Amino acid sequence: MTTSTSAYLAHFRVWRGDEDGGGLEDFKVEVNEGEVVLDIVHRLQATQAPDLAVRWNCKAGKCGSCSAEINGRPRLMCMTRMSVFGRDETITITPLRAFPVVRDLVTDVSFNYAKAREVPSFVPPQGLGPGDYRMQQEDVGRSQEFRKCIECFLCQDTCHVVRDHEENKGAFAGPRFLMRVAELDMHPLDAAAEAGIDRKRTAQDDHGLGYCNITKCCTEVCPEGIKITDNALIPLKERAVDRKYDPLVWLGNKILRRKP
Ligand code: SF4
């Protein structure tokens, strides 16, 4: 290994353990210019802790698998430059807190896959072939923002609704999947309503939209810079409320309820 002249030793505290428990272990690890936290974790594996479990794939901020908490903040390890920390600072790396630990820095994120499966997928309009779809650029742009999601689940991890309240997990899909519902509800070609799926109602009743109190913590940690709260959750809340207080919907519900 070549050591550059600007290399220094940094103090790391890394959580080691499994579902039965664990704790923080201290390490001194070499840091070189231009490195990111994932480089240091790899060096730690190579030199001092060969059995340290860590999940990663791309090292380019695109696969969403190296999510962890660095000094308590949910971040991608591959996109967190060492230069953002002082040389004397102790850097603490812990697994995502909202999900069960598998081992060391690896958590079981299957909660998110279960929630993804609960969102009905895009319903293509009847009688239109894929090549015949036409959308306004404004509508395309709106979907494109949400489609930048790399499924790192940092927003899911940071949301206080589930972070400290395991009991809410059944009723709350989390920002990533409420954003998915919003995307589909705003999609001009989605024919879910014709197929009997009321996305606004499911957002409230099945995915727990009412639990979100628009604190924007999810937006703050999103590595793709998606404005989850402003562009997805707040508009979805507005649409769901509009529907609830729409006099025609109210009248329709009354008439339907009167039927024997
Ligand atoms: S804005 Fe809503 S979804 Fe996002 S972190 Fe806050 S409560 Fe959770």
Ligand code: SF4
């Ligand atoms: S919305 Fe952002 S923070 Fe949430 S999973 Fe997608 S990329 Fe990650």
Ligand code: FES
């Ligand atoms: S390793 Fe792929 S996002 Fe970090």
